[in-house]
Amino acid sequence: MKILVCISHVPDTTSKINFTNNNSEFDKNGIQFIINPNDEFGLTRAIWFKEKNGASVDVINVGLQDTETTLRKTLAIGADKAIRINLEPKDSSVVAKSIADYINENNYDLIIAGRESIDYNGGMVPGMISALTNINFIDKCINIELKDGVVNASREIDGGKENISTGLPLIIGGQKGLVEENDLRIPNMRGIMMARKKELLVLEPTEYSNTLETYNFEKPEPKGKVTLISSDEIEKLVDLLHNEAKAI
Amino acid sequence: MAILIFAETYNGEFKKDCYELASYAYDLASEKNMSVTAICFNASNPSELSNFGVNKIINSSNEELKDFDATIYSNCISDAFENENSKILILSSSSNSKYIGGILAIKLKAGYITNVISKPSFSNGFSVTRNTFTNKAYEKVNILSENSILGLSKNSFGIKENSTKSEVKDIKFNIKSALNKVTSIEKMTTKVTIADADIVVSGGRGLKGPENWHMVEDLADILGAATACSKPVSDLGWRPHSEHVGQTGKPVSSNLYIAIGISGAIQHLAGVNSSKIKVVINTDPEAPFFKAADYGIVGDAFEVVPKLIEELKNFKSSNN
Ligand SMILES: Cc1cc2nc3c(=O)[nH]c(=O)nc-3n(C[C@H](O)[C@H](O)[C@H](O)COP(=O)(O)OP(=O)(O)OC[C@H]3O[C@@H](n4cnc5c(N)ncnc54)[C@H](O)[C@@H]3O)c2cc1C
Numbered sequence: 001m002k003i004l005v006c007i008s009h010v011p012d013t014t015s016k017i018n019f020t021n022n023n024s025e026f027d028k029n030g031i032q033f034i035i036n037p038n039d040e041f042g043l044t045r046a047i048w049f050k051e052k053n054g055a056s057v058d059v060i061n062v063g064l065q066d067t068e069t070t071l072r073k074t075l076a077i078g079a080d081k082a083i084r085i086n087l088e089p090k091d092s093s094v095v096a097k098s099i100a101d102y103i104n105e106n107n108y109d110l111i112i113a114g115r116e117s118i119d120y121n122g123g124m125v126p127g128m129i130s131a132l133t134n135i136n137f138i139d140k141c142i143n144i145e146l147k148d149g150v151v152n153a154s155r156e157i158d159g160g161k162e163n164i165s166t167g168l169p170l171i172i173g174g175q176k177g178l179v180e181e182n183d184l185r186i187p188n189m190r191g192i193m194m195a196r197k198k199e200l201l202v203l204e205p206t207e208y209s210n211t212l213e214t215y216n217f218e219k220p221e222p223k224g225k226v227t228l229i230s231s232d233e234i235e236k237l238v239d240l241l242h243n244e245a246k247a248i
Numbered sequence: 249m250a251i252l253i254f255a256e257t258y259n260g261e262f263k264k265d266c267y268e269l270a271s272y273a274y275d276l277a278s279e280k281n282m283s284v285t286a287i288c289f290n291a292s293n294p295s296e297l298s299n300f301g302v303n304k305i306i307n308s309s310n311e312e313l314k315d316f317d318a319t320i321y322s323n324c325i326s327d328a329f330e331n332e333n334s335k336i337l338i339l340s341s342s343s344n345s346k347y348i349g350g351i352l353a354i355k356l357k358a359g360y361i362t363n364v365i366s367k368p369s370f371s372n373g374f375s376v377t378r379n380t381f382t383n384k385a386y387e388k389v390n391i392l393s394e395n396s397i398l399g400l401s402k403n404s405f406g407i408k409e410n411s412t413k414s415e416v417k418d419i420k421f422n423i424k425s426a427l428n429k430v431t432s433i434e435k436m437t438t439k440v441t442i443a444d445a446d447i448v449v450s451g452g453r454g455l456k457g458p459e460n461w462h463m464v465e466d467l468a469d470i471l472g473a474a475t476a477c478s479k480p481v482s483d484l485g486w487r488p489h490s491e492h493v494g495q496t497g498k499p500v501s502s503n504l505y506i507a508i509g510i511s512g513a514i515q516h517l518a519g520v521n522s523s524k525i526k527v528v529i530n531t532d533p534e535a536p537f538f539k540a541a542d543y544g545i546v547g548d549a550f551e552v553v554p555k556l557i558e559e560l561k562n563f564k565s566s567n568n
Contacts, residue, residue: 013495013515017384026381037496092360093353118495120380120387123362127318127350136427137318139347142489156490157433158343159441164428173347176496181483209392211359215372216388217380220521226528226538231547234555237527238563240543245525247447247504248471248563 001055001146001168003046004106006099006113006125007074008036009067013118019217026119026217028066035070038114042174044184045144046112047078053146055110056080060102062095064088068200075195076187082200090210092120096128097208103133108169115140115173126173135169142177250285250304251277252334254325256342260292264407264444265340265400267300271408272400273338274301276367287328289313289321298414300407304332305416310423317426322348324421326355329395331419337397342443349399358395365404382495382518402443402501403524436490437474445474447504448523450493452478452516454509454530454549458486463553464508470560476500478510494519508549512537529553 011017012032020027035043049055059074061067062085071082085098103111116123130137142161143154151170154161156177187195229237241248251273255266266286273284283303288294294307306328313320325348329337337352339345341363353360365386366377373390379401380387442448449468451461461475468475475491482492493500495515505523509530510516517540520526528541529552538544545552 011381013518017381019385092350096350096354118382121363121382123346124350124353124360127347128354129350131322131351131354137347137351138428139318140343152431156343158443159437160433160435160490162433163431165431166428176492177489181479211353211391211393212361213390213392214387215375215390218386218388219384220386223540224542226541226544228538228544228546231545231552231555234545234552234559235562237543237545237556238559241504241525241527242563242567245504245542247525248560 001049001053001110002108003049003055003057003110003112004103004108005039005043005046005057005059005074005079006111007039007043007059007061007070008114008117008119009033009061009063009070010036010117010119013037017219023217024215033067033070035073036114036117038116038118038175040184041176041178042112042114042172043074043077043079045174045178047185048179049110049146050078058083060085060099062087062089062098062205071200072195073187075198075200076191077185078191081198084200084202085205086202087205091212092122092124093128093211094208096125096132098205099125100129100132101206102203103129103135110168111135111171112174113171115175126171130171133171135171136166137171137173138164138166139173141172141174144172144178250283250332250334251336251338252325252329252332253284253286253302253338254340254345255286255288255291255297256340256344257288257291260290262288262291262296263340263342265342265402266297267407268402268405269338269340269400270297270300270302271410272367272405274410274412275405275408276336277301285328285332285334287325289324294416295414298412299409301410301412303412303414305414306419307416308419308421310420312423315430316344317428318347318351319427320423322351322355323424326352327421328419329356335395339397339399341399341402345399349397353397356395356397357393358397359391359393360397360399361389361391362399363401364398365401367405368398379522382499383521384518401522403503404501436488439468440472440474442474442476442491442493442498442500445502447471447473447506448476448493448500448502449473449506449508450476450478450510450520451481451487451508452510453480455481460550461487463549463557466557467506467553467560470557470564478516507537507541508553510537511535512540
């Protein structure tokens with residue numbers, strides 16, 4: 001079985017977000033980058049398939065050279081080969097089209113993307129890849145098992161989950177639940193050494209024009225001061241929520 | 249030309265965000281001299297949407313459309329978009345709408361923007377403002393393609409009634425067979441979901457253990473609220489993962505968010521910050537949540553929450 005995991009290279013969750021170039025671009029200065037958390041759950045699940053079912057695991061990223069540290073980390077965790085499409089994507093459709101091209105030329109049985117990346121929160125790449133490759137898609141996938149070519153998966157729905165039976169090839173938008181937090185792996189020394197020898201293929205992109213263009217970023221206004229209510233006067237909170245905030 | 253909205257139903261009833269989508273579309277349509285068409289599946293009372301400015305309601309009643317299927321639903325919506333000669337499709341931010349949004353963007357060759365929080369502006373092409381970096385910033389985006397899909401962030405526009413004369417049509421779409429076979433659906437809660445709730449009551453590690461959640465549930469019951477929790481609470485198995493909210497969990501954009509025994513770590517706040525009113529109850533006056541909240545009580549949840557429940561009972565009985 002051949003698995004491809006899509007990896008987004010995103011700012012660490014504690015990052016202070018700033019913008020540059022006249023507020024038209026995210027400022028990468030001083031930012032620590034990590035594997036997008038939703039992708040990391042998917043990557044770990046892929047490595048379980050490798051260990052239990054003998055799958056091969058490739059990872060792919062659309063980005064410039066700075067994303068290679070993140071790709072090396074996925075190789076150290078256990079991916080076999082990394083592919084980087086050498087392009088600074090301007091929108092999600094360009095990412096999806098670049099990845100779909102690679103998939104159309106290199107057949108995969110299972111493609112795992114994150115349901116959303118925590119930087120731009122587009123949440124559309126896996127669905128777009130599915131439409132571009134004509135491969136069936138399950139979003140918000142929280143469990144996937146494979147037996148005799150049959151896929152049993154679960155997806156999160158509002159207020160519960162849906163259990164699905166389907167086949168391969170398949171693309172999923174993954175998240176926590178595919179594996180749990182404490183299943184995530186920290187690269188060890190041996191993994192890091194091995195990662196250096198693994199293939200990191202850099203491909204030049206097909207030119208796609210973007211459908212969206214960001215021209216300005218802005219940060220929210222600082223929040224006004226909190227109104228404190230004494231724990232002896234809880235009725236005041238109820239009153240404020242009703243009369244001032246009109247929330248109850 | 250019609251703006252198309254996808255109005256999701258659950259057991260035949262419209263989900264609440266349909267009314268917000270309709271209100272948003274009506275507002276845009278009046279400004280641009282367009283009309284609003286809604287597409288829905290198996291709605292028991294489709295003409296309800298005429299109260300919110302929808303001119304035409306395509307309600308396909310078909311057993312095969314009873315359960316959501318991404319392939320089938322996106323095919324029908326895409327057919328309707330073409331039949332209606334539409335250029336703009338408006339979706340909600342529900343799990344199902346987000347599921348089909350990316351698929352539809354490719355099918356319709358449309359620029360697709362999620363987490364939209366503003367009406368479009370036409371001063372510079374066609375642009376909208378959206379939330380990005382998990383509510384840490386706003387982004388102004390221009391759509392360069394001819395067709396566009398806007399995924400509206402919940403509670404960003406509000407519901408506005410506009411009684412309109414509307415026609416309801418039952419259209420039979422060409423339905424292919426589903427690729428995913430749904431074997432079962434497990435509902436975790438019979439109550440309101442985090443996605444749909446106006447009020448969310450959330451508990452953190454400060455509540456010490458799962459045995460203390462009855463307080464959170466009682467408070468939620470009185471308010472008709474959904475229950476949620478911080479990440480460590482779900483990682484510890486005190487509560488199901490489906491309740492985990494924050495940057496790596498579910499987003500919350502309710503009207504009111506009540507955080508009990510939650511410190512307010514940056515990843516937690518990022519995910520809940522777009523809620524309108526935030527209340528924090530925490531023993532530690534230095535807890536970062538106080539900087540993000542509108543109202544705060546410095547105090548022990550085990551004393552404050554039962555008192556708050558009592559006060560709300562009084563309030564409810566005198567207001568009914
Ligand atoms: C990559 C990454 C992603 C993350 N994503 C998320 C996310 O999506 N969502 C999320 O929530 N977290 C997330 N976190 C974790 C986050 O950093 C915090 O660890 C977490 O939010 C803390 O949860 P908490 O507030 O429940 O617990 P704590 O930080 O332990 O806070 C407990 C609070 O309870 C108060 N308290 C104690 N006793 C009482 C009492 N009797 N009455 C009232 N108050 C009391 C304490 O003063 C304290 O402020 C993430 C972390 C990382 C590294």
